[in-house]
Amino acid sequence: MPRKRSYSRVTRQALTMLGKLIRIGRAERGLTAQELADRAGISRTTLSSIEKGAPGPEIGIVFEVASLVGLRLFESDERMLQVHSSRVDEKLTLLPKSVRHAVKEVDDDF
Amino acid sequence: MPRKRSYSRVTRQALTMLGKLIRIGRAERGLTAQELADRAGISRTTLSSIEKGAPGPEIGIVFEVASLVGLRLFESDERMLQVHSSRVDEKLTLLPKSVRHAVKEVDDDF
DNA sequence: TACCTTTGTTCATTCAAATGGACACAGCTC
């Protein structure tokens, strides 16, 4: 099956935003594209598409680049955890192990 | 050239964290892995590795899934902009168009 | 000004991400 993808506006915005923040971070640190690419172990071409906000690059690479220029993402909590107001692992273990759906209507007989 | 990659601890942590948040978000919305995968237009296998925090998946897909379960990433600013305390595009245009390095020492002759 | 570094972009090749089918098993539901 063909593999054409579509992305929501929110996603595209987030990608563009992240790309710009990386670009700014790189400039603030006085790094050329080549230098940052080398440090991240990727090619300048890939870094370019990351800064452009392309959806294709691997998330690991993007996060690596982001951290290299000093961006804080989900750094083991802080912001994200405050937002979700509880510890993640705790929440995870309390969760049912699988999502089960009602077989029919639960009780809709009047 | 071979393409083996290494990721910093921060990156791996961020990936794991994001994966867990997605998993929690999915559970809270009562979605099965298959359902969420369908909505995102990806396979259940890929969703699985995303929730595991694998570095390989495309960032566009991960962000799409994240937004589908209600996670806020860089939603055109809010947190991130507060953190960086200024508007991004403004900062971008003020930046020098290219990073130039000093040819030698600027003035180191004593 | 001329020079040279940085960047944006294209392109063919390489290689791993994404797929989908399969299977075992955990864990709800009755």
Place this chain on the structure above:
DNA sequence: GAGCTGTGTCCATTTGAATGAACAAAGGTA
């Protein structure tokens, strides 16, 4: 308990991301 549903994982195949070289153009520097 039996039965079914959701999940984790494997694997062969497909397809697109990552690469690196190349070139033009923009933009600092002398």
